[in-house]
Amino acid sequence: MPVVTGADQAAREFSRHPGAVSTPTRTDVLVVGAGPAGSAAAAWAADAGHDVVLADAAVFPRDKACGDGLTPRAIAELEHLGLGDWVRGRGQNRGLRAAGFGQLLTLPWPGGSLPAHGGAVARTELDARIRSVALERGAQPVEGARAVDVERDGDRVSGVVFDTAEGPRTIACRRLVVADGARSTLGRVLGRVWHRDTAYGVAARAYVRSGRHDDEWISSHLELRGTDDEVLSGYGWVFPLHDGHVNIGVGTLATEARPANVRLRSLIAHYAAQRREDWQLEGEVRDVASALLPMGGAVSGVAGPNWALVGDAAGLVNPLNGEGIDYGLESGRTIAGLLGDEGDGGDLSLAWPATLRRQYGSAFSIARRLAGLLTVPRLLPLAGPVGMRSRMLMTVALRVMGNLVTEEDADLVARAWRGAGRASLRADELPPFPAADLRTPLAAS
Ligand SMILES: Cc1cc2nc3c(=O)[nH]c(=O)nc-3n(C[C@H](O)[C@H](O)[C@H](O)COP(=O)(O)OP(=O)(O)OC[C@H]3O[C@@H](n4cnc5c(N)ncnc54)[C@H](O)[C@@H]3O)c2cc1C
Structure with a gap:
């Protein structure tokens, strides 16, 4: 209490x-x-x-508007705020079930200096x-x-x-x-x-009741297909909540040069229809909400x-x-x-x-470089199947994509990721968090 x-x-x-x-x-x-x-x-x-x-x-x-997913980094901060027991009382998940390009992988959260569990709580x-x-x-x-x-x-x-x-x-x-x-x-x-010359997000979420009581893993579909069956540069998710509902959503990447051009409401309805049987979704998706995300x-x-x-x-x-x-x-x-x-x-x-x-410069620099690459048409349909065939590669991908590498981590992946981030930062024309007068803005928000 x-x-x-x-x-x-x-x-x-x-x-x-x-x-x-x-x-x-x-x-x-x-x-x-x-x-x-x-x-x-x-x-x-x-x-x-x-x-x-x-x-x-x-x-x-x-x-x-949010997917309601709590990564181990978020769990660690909630612990600092004294909310560890509270958030664990709302369920915990062990990692990500990633699907796409004919593969299904269960990838546990890496642990290390961060908690080995995540969560999902409605915002x-x-x-x-x-x-x-x-x-x-x-x-x-x-x-x-x-x-x-x-x-x-x-x-x-x-x-x-x-x-x-x-x-x-x-x-x-x-x-x-x-x-x-x-x-x-x-x-x-x-x-x-x-x-907006580097990648930003365009995402929507909705809620729907699910008959499948399976909150041990959060699910992401890395082969997100649009209503014309084209592969989009993003992913769909189903994050089970502790009250019998799931948060279902879609997110795509865009840049000023390559805008997303997706109709989120149609896309989320399309994605939910694809997940309906598997997740035993009951009734219509509701409370659709979307936003653009600076990243x-x-x-x-x-x-x-x-x-x-x-x-x-x-x-x-x-x-x-x-x-x-x-x-x-x-x-x-x-x-x-x-x-x-x-x-x-x-x-x-x-x-x-x-x-x-x-704190974030090198990780964000390399991450947004990779995210920008994902907006290049035809790259994901080529790279996706290759990546998804390798559990080892996807385990590394989950860790670096989730930025679940901290300064304390001294293993090979952590050192390689930090090194790549530093090199990326040095090469950035406009580094993360630039000073106000560094360059004429491309677009004001
Ligand atoms: C569809 C979608 C899915 C996402 N999924 C995830 C996810 O699963 N996990 C995750 O970690 N992140 C997710 N995110 C990102 C996450 O929602 C944000 O990063 C997070 O909410 C940032 O928190 P914040 O406190 O900065 O801002 P917010 O949570 O947006 O809070 C801002 C607050 O400011 C108030 N406010 C706004 N304007 C004013 C004003 N002028 N005066 C007074 N108050 C004001 C608002 O009412 C609000 O309460 C998602 C985002 C979207 C759009």
């Missing part, structure tokens, strides 16, 4: 009567967006003794639970408040302006963490630009002197599998660790992109 704090009660009160709890007017750390990234940032910042306000446009619990439930950790640690909630603008003091942000049911409200802050997701409207106000740090302008973007807002999504809950949680924890330095004269403008590049 979670501890109910004053902040929690305030949150519930606000949910019942948005506007009933007065919006705070100032705080030390203001976090905008209460998804995994924002809630983790708020939890860790409150833990470090900062006064924190955690604001969101939505009223919780709220849905979010309505997961995000509300992570957010409650932030509130339990003392973050003050604000809901139904859409951040629309910032107030500045020179090049620093001194406050954020919100649209609320009561009209505009401003919350003054010393530091700002922007965790408002892939579209990042507040990030755009601050000058964030999404570069691999392909956004510039991720920080200013006293503000930083985290999670999807900073393009922290793995280009090879589209997952970002783990990076959201990790970046929330990492930024909280830097907020104390800023008070001593530290400036996040350079420190934050440098930290992100150190």
